[in-house]
Structure formats: C-alpha cells, structure tokens
Amino acid sequence: MTLTVVNNATCTFCGCVCDDIELHADETRILKAKKACVLGTAWFLNHTVERKYPDALIDGKEATLDEAIEAAATHLHAADMPLVYGMSNTTCEAQRECVALADLLGGLLDSHTSL
C-alpha cells in the first residue's frame, strides 16, 4: 500500500476554505489531516473510495449511470418549470455546467444563498 502526502490541500467544509492542510492518505482513505480543525478533520476522514453506494438509483432501484443520465434528461426536458438548485458542495466547474443546464432548460436557478 502506498502512502501519499498532499501538501497545502484545501478544505471546503466551511466557508473559511483553509488551503494549508497536510493530508496523509493511502489508496482508500485519508488517514490524517494536519492543521485542519475538528470539523475539517471529521470531513476529510469520513470519506473513502469504497463503493458504498450504487452508481445510481431510479425510483429507489439500482441503475447504471447511463440509464440515470437518460432518465434525468428526460424528466428535466419534459418539465415546464424545472429547477436547478444547490451547488454548495461542488466545484466551480460543476456550477458553471449547472448554469448552462438551467439556461438550456429555460428553468429556475438558485443556491443556498436564497434560504
């Protein structure tokens, strides 16, 4: 098993987005998050690369990624007033795609900020 160290990693658990974290990880999980606070450490150590969940669920039943993407596209396309919401725990790159998606759908677009 190889141990990797990531220097100056970024924690996105809270809005402080500390970018000085030293992560020690093996291939499946993060073992240590130096300099992170209690919340950040818990967040880093909580995730693993194990397949804990199915790739996708449709109506609560397991499905493949391709089926789920097609189902999502069909539902969103069929709607008159689709809503794109959230975008907190994701990257700016994904957020940009979300804006384009809402634009393409002629739908609503909103984030946590409005709460």
Add this chain to the structure above:
Amino acid sequence: MYWGGNPAECHPRHFTKYALMPKSKFLPRGRKDRTAVLVDIRPTKSAKAADIFLQVRPGKDFELITILRALIKDQKVSEEAVAETGITLEQCTDLIERMKKAKFGCVFFGMGLSMTRGKHMNSAALLTLAAEMNAFTKFVAMPMRGHGNVTGADVIMRWQTGYPFGITFNRGYPRYNPGEFSTVDVLVRGDADAAFIIGADPGATMPQPAIDHLARIPTIVLDPHVTHTSNLAKVHITTAPAGIAAPGTAYRMDEIPLPLKPALKSPYPTDEEVVRRIKQAIVKKPFWMPEGAQMTAAQV
C-alpha cells in the same frame, strides 16, 4: 466585529487563520492590535474570544443597527428606543467611538442576523452601516458563509447571468427576483414541476411543505452520499466528493478562488462530468422554445 455568528463552533479557524490572530505589517502584535466585538442574542463560545460582548434582544438587530447608524452621524436617539434593544446607550456610544477610531473595521455577519426577524433587511442595514462608516475610516462587511463552496455558486452565477441567485431563464434570458424565483418559495407554492439538486440536501433542511413538493415532482439528485433528498427522489446519481476525490476550484468566503487538491481517486464520476452529460442528452431533444428561437453559445 462579529454579528449573529458563532465562528468558534461553525468556522473554527476563522479567528486564528484570518480575522483575529494573524500578525501582519500593520498589525505586528496580532491579536493585541485588534479589538474583537461580538453581537449576539446569547453568549456563545465565540464570546470568550471577544473583547466586548453585546447581548442584543432577539429580533432587535435591525433596531440596534439603525441606532448605530444614527449615532455615527451624531443624531439624537431616544433612551426608550435604545433600551428596547437590550444594549445601553453607553455601550452603543463606546462601540461607535471604537469603530470610528479603528484603522480598518470589518464586520462579519452570520445567520443569526440574516435568518432571523427582518432577514435580508437586517443584512442590508448592516451593509449600509459599514458603507456609512467609510466617511470616518475604512470599513467593510462580509457574510460568514457556511457550506463549502456556496460563495463559488454566487460568483459563478454572477459571472454567467449577472445575478447571484434566485434566477429564472423562462423567457430565454436571465431574470432575478428573490421571493418569486427563490427555491423555498417556488417549492412551497408548488410552481416547479421537476427539480435538479446538486451539492445540497434540501430534504434535510427545507420547510416541510417544500420537501413534500420535491417528493411529488420528479427530483434528480447528484451527491456523494445517498441523502434524505435522494430517498424521495426519482433519480439519484452518486458522484465523487469535491475536494476529496474530485478536483476543481472553490471560493473562500472573501471571494478568493482556491484550487482543490484531491487526495483520493473515486470510483464515481465528478459532478461536472455528470451535469455535462445530462446537458448533452438534453441538447439531443427538441429545444423547448418555439420556432425562431436560438440556443446561445453557453448552452451548447
């Protein structure tokens, strides 16, 4: 100044890494060169870190801010009005003096201000106070953002549409009207007829009528975990957790973009990839706008 926030428990490194402790060219003694004030309805853990704690009566933030705004301009305020806020006139004038004497004042406001009685009117009043303070010294106000990259969402939406949230594209161009197009309102009224949820779990946080509506309509969820919202959704897609196993960019609450450095490799695709693929699948279907309308470059 912190107003209606509890960084000691919600943003644990805010004091040490950014706001109170760091030593700098102009503040060589770090914490000793700063005055920290906390305004809140009860003494939270953060009160210990503050030099001055002002306990405002619940729901009286707007009144207190307005009194401060009057005082900085040497206007008269009635004793009774001040008494109602739970703060004394002496405390207010002392605070104002300190604010004016400061070389650079910053007020961070949390959900204790922006989510209680008055809501965005409170935030607006505080921003105005900070703006008016600039007649005397440098002063800024900044919201304490939670939830990872919610600042990035504001920035990206502003960049792409001109508005930060509460947007609709239903006429083919972006329009902004919080209250009309903001999610809770749209869901409680039952307006939306499909929902795409990413990087959020409204099923755990929103008011019940909004959740009920999400369960009625086809809801699609992208999340690294099967969440409350996934359980009531039509479609759930598992994605790689951003910053842990997915690369990209995130914005700090002061709008500084920072690169993410994932330490793990996920077996799941990234949010970016899945959203793009859904978009591509929709592009293949007929465009929703009637004849003559054209897609913009950003959509394709």
